[in-house]
Amino acid sequence: MTEDPLWVQHPVLRGGRELAFDPETATADPLAACLAEIGLSASDVATARARSEREHEAMMRRFGIHRRLVPRAFLGALRDAERVCAHCLAVRRCRRFLAHPDAPAVGARAFCPNAALFAQIATVTEGMRPPVP
Numbered sequence: 001m002t003e004d005p006l007w008v009q010h011p012v013l014r015g016g017r018e019l020a021f022d023p024e025t026a027t028a029d030p031l032a033a034c035l036a037e038i039g040l041s042a043s044d045v046a047t048a049r050a051r052s053e054r055e056h057e058a059m060m061r062r063f064g065i066h067r068r069l070v071p072r073a074f075l076g077a078l079r080d081a082e083r084v085c086a087h088c089l090a091v092r093r094c095r096r097f098l099a100h101p102d103a104p105a106v107g108a109r110a111f112c113p114n115a116a117l118f119a120q121i122a123t124v125t126e127g128m129r130p131p132v133p
Contacts, residue, residue, distance in 0.1 A: 052086040058098045063105045063118040066130040081114040
């Protein structure tokens, strides 16, 4: 009997939910099955822009959003927003915008496909303070 590759032996963690490899339901491509389980495809991973999480987190901060304050109802939309950011074509414009700390968040609406979501989350979480670690 051959030993499973290391990535098969360990569960994939995503969104606080543990997704374990199940050999009984495995397909010919176990990596594709694991990616599908978390809503991704191999092309999503291959075409995602490296380090897009930096811009995503910076834009959230620009809107005054603290990740720990995001209500559960928005978590799915926020996960989708991360994917949109990873494939966004307005990277230069985004970086220029984020390089100017005095630029108001509303200015992001001109180019950021996630700006409306961030504005909505900011409205819901306004006045809340992040929990002390």
